[in-house]
Amino acid sequence: MAIEVHNVTKRFGSFTALDDVSVTVKDGALMALLGPSGSGKSTLLRIIAGLETPDAGNVSIAGQDLTAAPARTRGVGFVFQHYAPFKHMTVYDNVAFGLTVRRASKNEVNERVGELLSLVRLDGLAKRYPSQLSGGQLQRMALARALAPQPKVLLLDEPFGALDVQVRGELREWLRRLHEEIHVTTIFVTHDQEEAMDVAGQIVVMNGGRIEQTGTPRELYEQPVNEFVMSFIGPVNRLGDALLRPHDIQILPGGDFASGAVEALVRRVVHLGFEVRVELTLPDGRDIWAQVTRETTAELELEEGQILSARLPTPRLFA
């Protein structure tokens, strides 16, 4: 179901967490709310869920204004950052909770919980307690629990934040597939631009309680509307007011000054596995860095102290 947020403002004391924010999420979409901490993204998610009340504005789900509705009647599945497991209940009872509070029949509960546990690949762990699960398993249990009462929308607050890098990668992939399978409108909050771009079809970039830009990962990367979005969504070099992407800087053999290339001194070469980071000093003394492939590095035999040529792309200037 579609989610619409209109002109929502939220203050905590003198701090404005959200300043006149409006967002529309289409039915069945998978959207990321991306921003640094304190940008208001989690507050927005919690307002949609009914866990916070906005000072102004309204929230509707599936065309129904729910601004004044309590969380429990909104039909929203929410996955908390630290999963908020019910520690004294088994995995089974955790997942069944949203069904048993509605007094669903035993058979119904049994069937649905079984279905969900196999969906999140936790079959066989039904009798475990949360303390006996790994982070990734807890995360999936929390997801199954949120999905059990068949929510209209699914909201996830930093769903991968507390996991180690490898598990995080697997779960991202898995969440994307799960969304393709069940197609419930989903919003997740993250401060990790790579995660947002990897998982979401649509990204809302937030900063200081406002929305900076909304778009597909590609749109944000290629046409950032301002400096904040450009520097948040990917690495940048800053030359005065101008911003350049490091991978747009082309490195040529020394003395090759074709198409406006300039002389550059290699300060440092850092091998980061697949890519190589080359730190350069330009003739005017300014420092930049370029991202090149291993092949280029080998071809040019890059090393510290070497002088070569660098062709800079047309920089972006934001007013």
Place this chain on the structure above:
Amino acid sequence: MAVSVRRLGPRAVGLTYLLALLGAPVAMIFYRTFEHGLAPVWNAVTQPNAIHAFWLSVELVAIVVPLNTVFGIGIALLIERGRFRGRALLGLLLDLPFAISPVVVGLALVLVYGRTGWFGNWLTAHGIQVIFSIPGMVLATAFVSLPFVARETVPVLHELGTDAEQAAATLGASAWQTFRRVTLPAIRWGVVYGVVLTTARALGEFGAVSIVSGRLEGQTQTLPLYVQDRFENFDTTGAYAAAVVLALLAFATLLTMNLLARRTRRDTAV
């Protein structure tokens, strides 16, 4: 062996302190009680007044502990989850029973509910006697044992945080369902410990109850009051025997809670 001496030092000091303060006096009570055999003890504790005092104490505990458990949890929820001004004040008020001497509590209750007190006329007109009868004793006992459940529950609630409760709400649980199925099971050890302390305090209360009860033999005399009464009447056997019963009741309370805690912990394997 310098190392072991250094390690045993604090242990020895701690144990000596405990022995001097607790072990020796309690042991002495037991020794003096049973030094002439079981018969006189049995005789003393089966006196009608002793039996009456025993059941009166049990009755007070049976009324006060559930009351203070319910209100203690309620107050803890207000302090930890409430959103209103004066929450700090509530916490301060809650500690009053710790700070005020029980004797003062007793006198204060007499001033308010006694025949010449604020509500005295109204109460007399409606045929309700508070002071020198059970209601007053319940009030006094409840007052002095009020903070335990709340004080034990507040930190557990704080530690628990609100995430699980909010999760329950998004899953469609009502406030009561959330409390029953999520909050209460999570704070149960704090509550149980608070109940143990409340029971012990209610059983042993002397000062406040002594004033509001009027210490009427066989009517408003609780077990601690009975001990004092026997002692003042040079009936040491009676006093010691009743004191031992009181001590055994306290031990039984602690033991029951301990076993209960152990069993439940094993069952849930958390």
